[in-house]
Amino acid sequence: MPERGNAFPAWLALGDLEGRERDAELGRRARLRFLALRPVHRLLGQGIDRVPVDSYERQIEGVREELGHLSARDPERAHLANFLHRIRERTPTALVSATIEMGEAIESAGHYRAAEEYYLTALELAEMCGLGHDQTTALRLLGRVLRKAARWDEAERYYREAIRRSEEMGQRQQWARAMDGLAIAYWYQGAYPKARGMLEEVLKRGREWRDDFVVATALNSLCVAALTAGDLEQALEYGWTAVRLVQEGEEQNPILGNLGRAFAQLGLYAAAEHCYAMILARSTDLVTRNQAAADYALVAAEAGNAEAFRERRAALMATEDQWRYEPWSSTYIHLHIGRGCVLIGDVDDAREHLRKAIKLAEKNRYNEQLIRAEETLGLLEAAAEGIRPAPAAVERPGAVAVRIASEVEAYSAEALAPASS
Amino acid sequence: MALIAALLPDRLDREALRNAAPPHQVVWADSWRELYRLVRKQPVAAAVADIHAEDRKDGVLRVYRFAQRFPITPLIVWGELDGRELFRLGKAGAWEVVPSRDADDRYLVGEIVRSALNGGLAPLVDARLRGVVGEDGRALVRFAAERIPEQIQVPDVAEAHGMSVSTLERRCERWGLPTPGRLLLWLRVLYGLRWLLEPGRSVESVAYQLGYSSGAAFRRAIKATIGGRPSPLRSEQGLDRALDLFLSECPGDGVYQRLTATG
Numbered sequence: 001m002p003e004r005g006n007a008f009p010a011w012l013a014l015g016d017l018e019g020r021e022r023d024a025e026l027g028r029r030a031r032l033r034f035l036a037l038r039p040v041h042r043l044l045g046q047g048i049d050r051v052p053v054d055s056y057e058r059q060i061e062g063v064r065e066e067l068g069h070l071s072a073r074d075p076e077r078a079h080l081a082n083f084l085h086r087i088r089e090r091t092p093t094a095l096v097s098a099t100i101e102m103g104e105a106i107e108s109a110g111h112y113r114a115a116e117e118y119y120l121t122a123l124e125l126a127e128m129c130g131l132g133h134d135q136t137t138a139l140r141l142l143g144r145v146l147r148k149a150a151r152w153d154e155a156e157r158y159y160r161e162a163i164r165r166s167e168e169m170g171q172r173q174q175w176a177r178a179m180d181g182l183a184i185a186y187w188y189q190g191a192y193p194k195a196r197g198m199l200e201e202v203l204k205r206g207r208e209w210r211d212d213f214v215v216a217t218a219l220n221s222l223c224v225a226a227l228t229a230g231d232l233e234q235a236l237e238y239g240w241t242a243v244r245l246v247q248e249g250e251e252q253n254p255i256l257g258n259l260g261r262a263f264a265q266l267g268l269y270a271a272a273e274h275c276y277a278m279i280l281a282r283s284t285d286l287v288t289r290n291q292a293a294a295d296y297a298l299v300a301a302e303a304g305n306a307e308a309f310r311e312r313r314a315a316l317m318a319t320e321d322q323w324r325y326e327p328w329s330s331t332y333i334h335l336h337i338g339r340g341c342v343l344i345g346d347v348d349d350a351r352e353h354l355r356k357a358i359k360l361a362e363k364n365r366y367n368e369q370l371i372r373a374e375e376t377l378g379l380l381e382a383a384a385e386g387i388r389p390a391p392a393a394v395e396r397p398g399a400v401a402v403r404i405a406s407e408v409e410a411y412s413a414e415a416l417a418p419a420s421s
Numbered sequence: 422m423a424l425i426a427a428l429l430p431d432r433l434d435r436e437a438l439r440n441a442a443p444p445h446q447v448v449w450a451d452s453w454r455e456l457y458r459l460v461r462k463q464p465v466a467a468a469v470a471d472i473h474a475e476d477r478k479d480g481v482l483r484v485y486r487f488a489q490r491f492p493i494t495p496l497i498v499w500g501e502l503d504g505r506e507l508f509r510l511g512k513a514g515a516w517e518v519v520p521s522r523d524a525d526d527r528y529l530v531g532e533i534v535r536s537a538l539n540g541g542l543a544p545l546v547d548a549r550l551r552g553v554v555g556e557d558g559r560a561l562v563r564f565a566a567e568r569i570p571e572q573i574q575v576p577d578v579a580e581a582h583g584m585s586v587s588t589l590e591r592r593c594e595r596w597g598l599p600t601p602g603r604l605l606l607w608l609r610v611l612y613g614l615r616w617l618l619e620p621g622r623s624v625e626s627v628a629y630q631l632g633y634s635s636g637a638a639f640r641r642a643i644k645a646t647i648g649g650r651p652s653p654l655r656s657e658q659g660l661d662r663a664l665d666l667f668l669s670e671c672p673g674d675g676v677y678q679r680l681t682a683t684g
Contacts (some may be wrong), residue, residue, distance in 0.1 A: 010516055011508060014504060033518065034507060046532060055528040062522045066601035392573030 004120070009041040010034050012120070014366065015113030023363070029076065033114050035063045035107060036080050037121060039098055040087055044125055046302040048090055060084050073324040075286055079105040092129035096122050100137060107141075108287050108362050110328045112149040119145060133174070138168045140178045155185050176202050176214040180221050187225060194224065216245040220255045227262055233397075235262045236404045253279045253288050259296055263405060266397040269303035271405035274412035281416055286322070290329035294336035302341035309340050313349075331360040335373045342380050350380055387391045423466035423538050423570035424457040426450055428474050428622030434524055436467060437500075441530035443569060445538070453483045460491050460622045462495065466570050467516075467537040469497045472506065481509040488514030493619045495537035499524065539567035542612050549664050553673040558596030565605060569612045572632040575601045593600060597673035607667050610646045614663050615640060617655045 004012050013034040020026055039059045042051055062241035064084050070077040079102060086098035103118030123138035127133075143159035146152075165171075179202045186195035199218045206214030219242035226235035239259040245251055260275035279292035297312035316333060323329045338353030341409065354377040361370035397405070428450045429435045438447060448463065450456040451473060452468055468487070472480025480500075487496050495516035497671060502510070510518060511632055517533050524530065543566035550559050565578055574592065578601055579589040589601050598604055613627045628639035647663050 002514070006514075007511040008515060011507070014508040014511065017504060017508040021505050021508060027508075029504070031502075031504035031507060042529075042532065043537065051532075054530050055526050058526055059529060061524060066522075268589075 004117075005215065007303055009036040009045065010121070012119060013037050013114045015117070016111040017034045018113070020363070030111075030114065032066060032069065032076075032080060033118075034062065035066065036083055036102070037099070037118065039063075040095060040125070043090065043095065044128065048092070048095075048129075053090075056090070057088065059078050060088060062421070069265065070323055074323070075366075076105065078110065085108055088357055091132075092125065092131055096126050096129070096134045096138075100127065100134070100141065103145075107148070108328060109326060110366060112145050115408050116142065116144045116149075125208065131237075132165070132169055133171065136174045136178070138172065139165065140181060143178065143181050143185070147181065147188070150188075152185060152189055156182060157401065167379050170209055172205075172209060173213050173217075174296060176206065176211075176217045176326055180217050183221060183226075187228070192225075192229075196222075199225070212245040216242040216251075219245070220258065221261075223255065223258050226259060232262045232266050233400045235259075235288035236266075236401055240404045240407065242413075249282060250285060250288075253283050253285075253292070257288075257292065257295070259408065260299070263401075264295075264299050264302055264407075266395055266401050268401060268405045269299050271408050273303075274408050278412050278415055290323045290326070291332055294333045296341045296410055298336045301343040306344040310346075313337055313340065327360055327364045328366065331357050331366050331369050331373075333363065334360065335369055335376070339376050340374065342376060342383075347380065347384065351377070401416065422463050425467050425469060425534065426456055426463070426465045426468040428456045429471050431471065434471060434499060436516050436526070437524045437530060438534075441527040442534055445534065453478070453487075457487070457490065460487075461496055462626070464628075465494060465624045466630055467495045467497065467534065469499055469519075469534075470499055471500045472502070472510070473500050479669075481506060481513050482517050485508060485513035490621075493541065493616060495541075497533060519672065525639065538570045540617055542569065542608065543567045545612065546608070546664070549638060549668055550673075552672060553668065554597055554671055555674040557594075558598050558674060561593070562598065562608075563598070564606065566612075567609050568609055569605075569608050569631070573605065575605060578605070582591055595674070596672055599670045603670070606642060607646055607670070609675070610642050611660070611663055611667060613643075614655075614660050618657065618660065635676070 001015065001018060002011075011034070014030045017023070017026060017030050024227055034114035035098040036172065042056070042059070064081065067077050067080055070080075083098050083102040086094050089095070099118050103115045103122065106118060107115035119138050119142045123135060123142065126138055139158050142153045143162060143182055146155035146158060155403050159174075159178050159182035163175060163182065166174035166178060179395035183195040183198040183202075186192075186198065203215060203218035203222070206216075219238045223235045223239035223242060226232070226238060236259060239255050239262065242255045243248055243252055243259065246255070249393035256275040256279050259280075260272045263269070263272035263275065272298065276292045276296035279298060280289060283289050283292065293312070297309055297316060301311055316337065319347055325331060333351045334357035338357055339348070339349050341350030341353060354373050357373040358370060360366070373391050423445045425438075425447045426446055426449075427435070427438055427447050429438060435449070439626050445466075448459055448465070450459050451471070456470060459465055468491075470484070470487075471481075471523065472484065475483075480498075482631060487494075492514075496514075497519060498510055498515045498516045499519045500516060500521055501588070505520065516537050519530055519533060521615055541561065547559055547563050547567050550562060554562070561582070564581065565573060568577075572626060575589070579586045584592070586601070593599065593601055593604065599627060600608065609631045613631050616622055616630065617626045619625065623636070624639060625636035628636045631639065633639045633642070642670070647666055
């Protein structure tokens with residue numbers, strides 16, 4: 001791959017084709033991402049005021065006309081249409097925020113090179129126009145996408161720069177997010193004490209500042225850390241405290257998802273179901289909803305409730321058109337539904353879902369999901385040959401977990417109750 | 422005025438480039454082989470090619486070979502390009518692309534052609550002057566460096582900055598730059614030396630590209646600035662040495678240096 005500076009503008013938006021050049025569907029998608037970003041690069045190269053409005057509008061219109069190459073139900077088509085609409089405004093703030101949001105949509109589809117290009121373009125624009133807050137956001141998102149791509153050194157460099165600048169500008173929430181992101185990067189690399197130290201510093205400062213968002217950010221990551229380390233009760237304590245510190249709504253959802261996983265591992269399936277049900281009832285984000293729907297179905301199978309699992313699976317499959325074009329969600333759903341089918345003994349369905357998950361994970365290089373799907377399919381095939389794996393150990397919940405479970409159930413009943421007249 | 426070599430079989434594409442290229446001149450090739458020949462023999466500053474110009478030939482591979490042979494000559498690729506081709510073109514070393522649907526927008530194509538013609542020298546010189554010459558002085562040098570292919574003269578620079586030639590001379594002195602005439606002479610020489618890094622380029626071809634009447638005139642310009650012959654300068658180190666000598670004639674803006682030192 002040539003360095004970004006040695007290739008033509010926006011070329012990196014095509015970078016996810018590396019090793020997948022013959023994937024025609026990805027080729028169409030990558031081309032549209034490239035073409036959509038070109039007008040922004042043009043403003044960046046020439047100066048916003050120097051590009052004639054007619055020519056700029058015409059360039060955007062040309063890309064908009066080509067959006068028909070994506071299916072009408074493909075969420076990326078709507079994202080691109082919205083992006084093209086917003087960049088017509090040609091104000092620095094609109095350009096930068098639209099570019100960042102499009103980058104996030106691409107990142108959520110697991111296409112990290114294209115997302116990196118969008119974030120780098122947003123960073124350059126923000127630097128050119130002196131938008132300090134957006135610079136920090138772009139730096140932090142670059143750290144995040146490079147962390148996901150396991151490019152640790154580069155991720156650390158961007159995170160450190162985001163931390164330095166947000167500290168200088170007094171952006172406490174940005175600072176907390178960047179510190180949190182860097183801590184996760186350290187965690188993934190196995191530097192647990194370093195990661196924990198950073199999260200504890202965020203927690204300490206958040207408490208000093210009496211900033212609930214900062215405290216909740218640290219607690220959520222400490223929850224994930226405890227979950228990964230198998231300290232489930234500690235994970236519940238961190239997560240439950242965090243849920244009550246952030247505003248009800250989208251910000252709560254990832255924390256509730258983590259709580260759900262901890263409850264399920266402790267065998268507290270009803271509490272796990274409440275967590276996923278809250279996400280499903282309140283989230284408007286498609287990826288979050290899809291993930292929660294798959295978790296919601298799986299937890300029924302884990303609880304041994306085959307009937308509920310089959311109902312939830314059927315409901316999810318009935319809405320397949322809503323998630324089949326989003327590769328990450330699609331892989332996640334097939335993997336989790338496949339695991340659920342294994343648990344309740346629907347062997348043929350399980351095989352079909354797991355094979356689809358493997359195919360998607362291979363195609364999109366979702367290594368973690370690929371390993372888990374192959375492992376589950378392997379166990380299924382072994383079971384078919386009469387080799388029975390040992391049942392997964394479920395920890396006995398302690399008093400703390402039971403208390404939090406009952407609090408979550410009460411909280412959920414209140415949160416999901418219809419508003420009284 | 423710069424010379425652009427183009428391989429565009431389609432009549433409408435030729436017309437589109439012709440509309441967008443002025444004030445630069447376009448020479449036409451009818452095959453990749455002819456395009457290579459034009460770039461080698463003539464003072465071509467940039468090339469444009471439709472990757473589907475020749476049937477049954479891999480256009481991207483042709484672009485790769487062009488970029489290997491002429492690493493300093495920017496090649497703009499034109500045509501109906503799918504995602505895979507665009508990806509491969511970036512790897513092959515294409516300078517820029519003009520997707521077919523943008524081809525009849527002369528502003529857009531004009532911008533791309535200008536960026537190809539201006540891309541090389543201006544950023545190189547600007548990087549050397551940073552920390553020595555202030556922002557105003559550097560903006561002037563960038564402006565002039567970007568217009569060397571257009572054979573810009575001192576009165577043009579003055580007019581573009583809304584001042585008389587004598588005011589421009591005073592400004593250059595204040596900003597710690599050589600006189601405008603000397604600055605343009607230096608930039609022409611540096612531009613030419615950069616082109617000479619490309620294998621197969623003759624001193625004569627580069628001289629014509631810069632508006633000199635002969636290779637001898639360009640050699641005299643080199644002697645008047647660097648003080649030697651061009652041949653020993655045909656290397657990265659030679660160009661580096663020339664940039665150092667240019668820098669030694671730019672004492673810079675004292676105020677800017679003081680600010681930098683204290684800031």
